[in-house]
Amino acid sequence: MLLSRKLLISVSVPFIIAAIVVIISSCTHSDTRNGERTPTAVRASNKPLILIGNIPGQYLSKAKSKFFLGYVEVGVDQRITGLGALTAGEVSAFVEKEKSSKTVVVLKSPNAKGFDAIYPGLLNLHNHTKQNVLPTWPAAKGQFQNRFEWRDWGNYKKSVSQNMNPWISYGGAMNCAAFRWSNLQNMINGTTYLQGPSSCISGFGIYKVEDSTAYVSEKAAVQAPTDLVYPLEMAYVWNVLKKDIDGGMTYEKALLKDIKLHCAGDEINKVTVDNINTAVGVKILSNKKILESSCTKETATLHPKFIRYIYFIHKTIAGKKEYIKSANRSAIIAHLAEGRRNDPYNQTEYQMIKLLGLNQPHVNFIHGVGLRTQDFADLAKNKMGLIWSPYSNLLLYGETLDIEAANKAGVVLSIGSDWVPTGTKSVLEEIKVAASYVDRTSTSDKSRKLNKIFTDEYLYKMMTENAAKLINHWEITNAEAGVGQLAVGAMASIISTSILSPNPYTNIVRKVTEREINLVVVNGNPIYGNINYLEEAGITNEQYEIFSNEISVQNASAVEKIYNAGILKPDLEKMKASDTEAGGTEEDGSGGSTQSSAFFNKLAIDIRNYGSKISRKDVCQFKIAKAFVNPNTKTKEVIIGKFAQDTGLDLDKVSDIQLLLGVSSLTQSLNRLSSQGDPNFAMGYFPNLYTCSDEADKNSHRHLKYVTSSGNDELNKNMAAATRAENRKTVPKTAETLAAQYGLKFEVK
Secondary structure: OOOOHHHHHHOOOOOOOOOOOOOOEOOOOOOOOOHHHOOOOOOOOOOOEEEEEEEEHHHHOOOOOOEEEEEEEEOOOOEEEEEEEOOHHHHHHHHHHHOOOOEEEEOOOOOOOOOOEEEEOEEEOOEOOHHHHOOOOOOOOOOOOEHHHHHHOHHHHHHHHHHHOEHHHOOHHHHHHHHHHHHHHHHOOOEEEEOOOOOOOOOOOOEEOOOHHHOOOOOOOOEOOOEOOOHHHHHHHHHHHHHHHHOOOOHHHHHHHHHHHHOOOHHHHOOOOOOOOOHHHHHHHOOHHHHHHHOOOOHHHOOOOHHHHHHHHHHHHHHHHHHHHOOOOOOEEEEEOOEOOOOOOHHHHHHHHHHHOOOOOOEEEEEOOOOOHHHHHHHHHOOOEEEEOHHHHHHHHOOOOOHHHHHHHOOEEEEOOEOOOOOOOOHHHHHHHHHHHHHHOEOOOOOOEHHHOOOHHHHHHHHOHHHHHHOOOOOOOOOOOOOOOOOOOOEOOEEEEOOOOOOHHHHHHHHOOHHHEEEEEEOOEEEEEEHHHHHHOOOOOOOEEEOOOEOOOOOHHHHHHHHHOOOOOOOHHHHHHHHHHOOOOOOOOOOOOHHHHHHHHHHHHHHHHHHOOOOOOEOOOOOOOEEEEOOOOOOOOHHHHHHHHHHOOOOOOHHHHHHHHHHHHHHOEHHHHOOOOOHHHOOOOOOOOOHHHHOOOHHHHHHHOOOOOOOOOHHHHHOOHHHHHHHOOOOOOHHHHHHHHOOOOOOOO
């Protein structure tokens, strides 16, 4: 039953366990149209859509620093079909003229002084989406030298791995819920394209960057592997192939030379420079048995990583090089040089990219903190881009990308939020960290602050235009509809926000938060926002789910109350034995082992029953309730449909996703259940969609004060020499080990 709008906005009721945000919702769902590219949540009408509001001047060929009243028209083909200015006096007549044949939404809320703003949907080019159910990691204090140190640290494993396992692998539906949660986190913050989810989000909310059907385009899908440089295996390239490549050989010729030096036989003889990267050569070289039996020559000079590199790593590099060569390729996104600027191993990673011949247009890198001046020049020359994640860098390493040097070299810069454990929930939050960073940081010559270069306009482009250019989806032609812009022919992914500053760039970069995201339109379809705007768009209250936005800090005693309410605890040893016998548990979203899945279905039923006992409390108290337009993906996503049938939990509903993830993360981790876990690291709080709901959890708001314009902040305290030295005492010596493998001198500074 749907509560009245007035009641939802004004009433806060008592709560028992409000670590899980439970959303009041209806149970009616709408159907899909126009195939894969259209979200399953659609308007009741197939008419073109018109939005009337304030548009940044740059999209109307007017003054960039001002808003101008105007309209954006969206056709039924998912593109923007019209864009123009209006005066306040023209609005009524314009609406009257258009409303008979088009759906018109006037972006002016009750009692508002003026109209809301209209922007293109934001792009988030870096995210690890499954782990976004976790809270911010409190132990990260800028103490690490590179990314491999914290990955090896026991504290990290307890905080992340032991809080994600085994519950995240109970079954495919759990992975689906986690990926959908990340989509929602970004959607409510104005993101319309998110990098990272690997499954289960087709037709649910916003699009993933890597989905080729997310664009009107003839290009292949964006590829976003986690890494292109694998330090242990690529010591072989550095120590063996580098000399020949530096001498003028291509990577392919140098690799084949070394293969022929150590290997022989009919199969090896079929590999040539021309096919070493194609299916013919890769099929032979990725066969470990062939290599082990054939590579017996000159064993004294055989590098210890030779065979593993050839069969395990080369196929990845070969695949990327073939993709780059293809005429319809879009872009590649991968991690690179994540850590301190002076870390000697970090500084080798871009050199490795050059050795491999991967320094090609539209190959883009995340982080890049260890890049050198000459590396930036090469990136710019080859039309490659960088994706900046300042908060994660500063939280883990106390340093971030040298954006001044990158910009000076001509590198196009975008931004990504990374993940919630060491990042923010969205680029809308991340850009505010970036703004504080450029406010506090001086240029290399100390003549001015970085904000004189990285203006609010520049920062805005990192979330829109620059991001679209990096993924090669900026151009507008008959065959291509660009993203990250308001223009005729562009994809109709649009957001509307309140106006808190008269400057369009300052408004969204520094002022607008999740509270002020009032409408999200994905490819012409309103999917989230203020209920009055959704209803103006023809969406009825049976078609949307209101976000009631409840929250409270959880604690150990409250978790025990959940157990006492009848939530199942698994027999981990029995489950592990069964999973091993069955061949292991799948964690890619396709399903789980028999034992895990059977337990999970029983657990889900318990969680569903427990949900009826949870009271609710509104914390954010939006002036106008916000809602999500119900999708219906259960016919497309077999896992979702079967899970709903078996358990009664509907993962098309935000409330059920939140309930499932909240209870599972709090009660099912190794830290809670296993003698090998550590209860001191168990999650005591499930982060909400809205940061404003997390006000009682200080760590969730850490990004708001970690770096400040004054410099009197946590970053400054953590980077004091004595503090950093003390914090590094328990960190593994991974950086030293890596440097040694590459013959480099290591020195912590």
